[in-house]
Amino acid sequence: MRLVRNILEGVAGLEIYPIIGILVFLAFFVGVVVWVLRMKKNKVDAYSRIPLDDDDNPSIENKDLSKQQSDSK
Amino acid sequence: MRSSRERQIPMQKNNNLNLNYMELQKFTYDNKIARLFLNATVFWGIVAMLVGLLIATALVFPTLTSGISFLSFGRIRPLHTNAAIFAFVGNAIFTGVYYSTPRLLKTPMFSELLGKINFWGWQLIILAAAISLPLGYTVGKEYAELEWPIDIAIAIVWVVFGLNLTMTMIKRRVKHIYVAIWFYIATFVTVAVLHIVNSLAVPVSFMKSYPIYAGIQDALVQWWYGHNAVAFFLTTPFLGLMYYFVPKAANRPVYSYKLSIIHFWSLIFLYIWAGPHHLLYSALPDWVQALGVVFSVMLIAPSWGGMVNGLLTLRGAWDKVRQDPVLKMFVVGITAYGMATFEGPLLSLKTVNAISHFTDWTIAHVHIGALGWNGMLTFGMIYWLLPRFYKTRLWSVKMANAHFWLATTGMLFFAIPLYFAGITQSLMWKEFTEEGFLKYPNFMDTVVQILPMYFIRIFGGLLYISGVVLMIINVIQTTRTGKFVRFEEDQAPALKPIGESNEKGHRIIESKPLLFSLLALIVILIGGIVQIVPMFMVKSNVPTIASVQPYTPLELQGRDIYLREGCYNCHSQMVRPFRSEVERYGDYSKAGEVVYDHPFQFGSKRTGPDLARAGVKSSSLIYKNSVWHYNHFLDPQKMIPESIMPPYPWLSKRDINLSSTPKKIRAMQKLGVPYEEGFDQRANEHLLQQAAQIAQELRDAGIEVEDNKEVIALIAYIHRLGVDIHKTE
Numbered sequence: 001m002r003l004v005r006n007i008l009e010g011v012a013g014l015e016i017y018p019i020i021g022i023l024v025f026l027a028f029f030v031g032v033v034v035w036v037l038r039m040k041k042n043k044v045d046a047y048s049r050i051p052l053d054d055d056d057n058p059s060i061e062n063k064d065l066s067k068q069q070s071d072s073k
Numbered sequence: 074m075r076s077s078r079e080r081q082i083p084m085q086k087n088n089n090l091n092l093n094y095m096e097l098q099k100f101t102y103d104n105k106i107a108r109l110f111l112n113a114t115v116f117w118g119i120v121a122m123l124v125g126l127l128i129a130t131a132l133v134f135p136t137l138t139s140g141i142s143f144l145s146f147g148r149i150r151p152l153h154t155n156a157a158i159f160a161f162v163g164n165a166i167f168t169g170v171y172y173s174t175p176r177l178l179k180t181p182m183f184s185e186l187l188g189k190i191n192f193w194g195w196q197l198i199i200l201a202a203a204i205s206l207p208l209g210y211t212v213g214k215e216y217a218e219l220e221w222p223i224d225i226a227i228a229i230v231w232v233v234f235g236l237n238l239t240m241t242m243i244k245r246r247v248k249h250i251y252v253a254i255w256f257y258i259a260t261f262v263t264v265a266v267l268h269i270v271n272s273l274a275v276p277v278s279f280m281k282s283y284p285i286y287a288g289i290q291d292a293l294v295q296w297w298y299g300h301n302a303v304a305f306f307l308t309t310p311f312l313g314l315m316y317y318f319v320p321k322a323a324n325r326p327v328y329s330y331k332l333s334i335i336h337f338w339s340l341i342f343l344y345i346w347a348g349p350h351h352l353l354y355s356a357l358p359d360w361v362q363a364l365g366v367v368f369s370v371m372l373i374a375p376s377w378g379g380m381v382n383g384l385l386t387l388r389g390a391w392d393k394v395r396q397d398p399v400l401k402m403f404v405v406g407i408t409a410y411g412m413a414t415f416e417g418p419l420l421s422l423k424t425v426n427a428i429s430h431f432t433d434w435t436i437a438h439v440h441i442g443a444l445g446w447n448g449m450l451t452f453g454m455i456y457w458l459l460p461r462f463y464k465t466r467l468w469s470v471k472m473a474n475a476h477f478w479l480a481t482t483g484m485l486f487f488a489i490p491l492y493f494a495g496i497t498q499s500l501m502w503k504e505f506t507e508e509g510f511l512k513y514p515n516f517m518d519t520v521v522q523i524l525p526m527y528f529i530r531i532f533g534g535l536l537y538i539s540g541v542v543l544m545i546i547n548v549i550q551t552t553r554t555g556k557f558v559r560f561e562e563d564q565a566p567a568l569k570p571i572g573e574s575n576e577k578g579h580r581i582i583e584s585k586p587l588l589f590s591l592l593a594l595i596v597i598l599i600g601g602i603v604q605i606v607p608m609f610m611v612k613s614n615v616p617t618i619a620s621v622q623p624y625t626p627l628e629l630q631g632r633d634i635y636l637r638e639g640c641y642n643c644h645s646q647m648v649r650p651f652r653s654e655v656e657r658y659g660d661y662s663k664a665g666e667v668v669y670d671h672p673f674q675f676g677s678k679r680t681g682p683d684l685a686r687a688g689v690k691s692s693s694l695i696y697k698n699s700v701w702h703y704n705h706f707l708d709p710q711k712m713i714p715e716s717i718m719p720p721y722p723w724l725s726k727r728d729i730n731l732s733s734t735p736k737k738i739r740a741m742q743k744l745g746v747p748y749e750e751g752f753d754q755r756a757n758e759h760l761l762q763q764a765a766q767i768a769q770e771l772r773d774a775g776i777e778v779e780d781n782k783e784v785i786a787l788i789a790y791i792h793r794l795g796v797d798i799h800k801t802e
Binding site: 020021022024025028029032033036037039043044045046047048049050051052 | 173176177247249251252253316317320321324325326327330331334335338339342343346364367368371596599600603
């Protein structure tokens with residue numbers, strides 16, 4: 001145990017690292033959540049349909065997708 | 074950023090300098106590279122699984138490949154793990170990425186040449202691994218065994234892949250980059266960082282090197298790598314595939330796109346911190362262990378966010394799931410992901426880890442992930458892609474359904490017995506009699522107890538593999554009934570230059586691939602830096618244990634033989650501070666004891682007993698004399714009839730490579746190991762003296778052996794293990 005204590009004493013302020021880690025994550029997480037909640041629904045729906053936008057049904061985004069969405073609901 | 078984007082638009086090959094952005098542009102997708110990767114996935118998949126079957130069988134029939142060095146368990150087990158991860162799963166990742174990326178970005182892949190280099194380079198790397206690992210060329214770090222020339226090749230090919238991916242993003246025709254691509258980018262960026270940082274080594278010769286880190290520091294870097302290889306090679310790319318192929322196969326968009334964004338950023342942020350949970354109760358400082366546990370527990374949220382998002386995408390489509398083998402496989406795959414990511418945090422709790430670590434529980438856990446999540450998702454993807462590549466129907470849906478059931482039951486028959494085995498063995502290791510003695514002081518008793526489970530595991534593996542055989546037949550037959558369609562046409566309007574819109578916040582990030590990659594890089598670097606930098610500081614603060622000395626040249630050679638034979642696959646060198654372990658193995662391990670260990674050899678599985686104090690005569694049940702070791706290496710069953718260790722007869726025939734000794738000493742000196750100046754030239758003299766003593770001991774016992782045989786060096790190393798701190802007592 002003496003050894004472990006010595007190591008920990010040797011590096012000042014070690015206990016701050018986990019706290020910084022959690023705080024950075026929380027701030028980051030809150031930022032992402034706020035941003036996601038503020039996203040516009042029609043845009044999000046359009047994004048989520050990108051994989052389904054096949055060659056026989058070209059392009060996206062610039063087009064009004066509301067008709068498709070109402071079909072899928 | 075803005076001006077570079079504007080420059081690139083006219084450079085796009087396919088728009089023929091047509092700057093009318095609203096006009097539809099025609100372009101083609103090239104399926105060639107994706108199909109090559111798909112074939113490689115199938116091929117390496119069956120190879121990886123057959124190798125797995127071989128080593129599972131070798132565990133119950135240890136003399137199965139006796140006398141053949143390149144088929145021994147310790148060398149073949151890394152081949153199995155590397156083949157499963159980098160060959161099977163790796164090729165599956167590339168298959169999905171090369172198919173989905175152009176379609177999501179409405180542009181062909183940036184370069185066919187880069188794609189070819191990516192494909193052939195990756196196959197050559199796999200081939201090099203498949204040859205070098207059985208021959209015993211290994212760094213001795215789990216999942217990072219490949220030697221430095223192959224490591225460099227991996228880095229180059231990986232960058233080629235990343236370049237192709239990033240450039241495709243830059244010349245895309247859609248503004249928003251779909252979430253699957255985010256996962257691909259995070260994969261590229263993080264795996265590059267992990268691979269380079271963990272592979273830093275000082276070469277001794279061609280195909281031999283020592284990692285620059287030592288002991289506890291090496292352990293931290295290795296498991297930061299190892300854990301995040303699971304995260305960013307087995308998880309994030311597959312989540313990307315999930316976000317593309319599940320909506321495709323179900324023909325409906327993902328359940329919640331918002332959830333996918335939140336869980337993406339949380340997942341990549343949290344994962345990178347969790348590595349230290351592989352080192353609980355080890356000599357790693359407590360605060361790092363605590364950090365690993367906290368972030369591991371938090372990880373369940375984004376992991377389950379992904380699982381729920383995947384499964385709920387199928388809401389209202391369950392009737393399809395009943396009929397479509399592709400969707401069935403996706404459902405079981407995603408469910409297995411949920412199980413494995415629930416189990417992961419559970420195993421990270423110190424109380425659970427105290428029981429699970431070093432046992433077959435870990436093996437069961439990873440196979441839920443590998444067979445369930447990676448396997449099922451890959452199979453589903455293959456069954457979905459094939460008919461599209463060949464413009465035909467799947468040859469036999471019945472057969473695919475049979476594959477589904479074989480895989481599902483195979484996985485259960487594989488994992489459940491190993492859960493029993495792991496828990497049973499661990500409890501036996503820890504059990505004391507009323508008088509306070511270990512109830513099972515003989516390690517062998519705990520092995521014999523779980524052997525029936527090993528047999529059932531083989532049965533599970535056989536079921537799983539027979540499913541894959543059905544798939545191979547189905548793949549071949551499907552390719553025969555159809556004709557490969559290499560090019561598929563599509564059309565989309567050109568991307569408006571960013572300047573025409575006024576986007577803010579994350580919209581800017583998600584529409585600028587390089588900025589996005591940079592942010593992802595920063596996010597994953599924070600975790601790495603916060604953990605690893607203090608550990609470098611700790612290293613300079615580790616109080617020297619005066620009695621801990623560098624290995625003698627003979628012991629160093631012996632250690633390299635220990636690495637070559639992959640002993641760490643079955644023997645740990647880390648006595649945890651539990652009464653049951655201290656009683657059985659001797660004093661618990663200290664960080665200061667392993668400062669000259671390049672690489673560390675803590676191990677992660679105790680198929681055999683811990684060897685951290687194998688050289689300490691007084692305090693453990695583990696010490697054995699030279700004669701015993703000699704006989705045991707050559708024929709383990711002669712010394713312990715029930716032993717499941719394979720024999721190593723070649724050790725008594727092969728000579729120690731004396732010409733390598735000075736080079737090895739010099740490499741160690743470069744790494745800071747305090748051999749005195751000029752010792753490299755005297756090292757062999759020292760080596761031969763020490764070898765002569767051990768050989769004489771053996772000859773006195775009637776064993777005919779020469780001084781310069783490898784077995785002598787290995788015995789010297791085993792007898793050095795753990796003794797240093799006892800010198801002062």
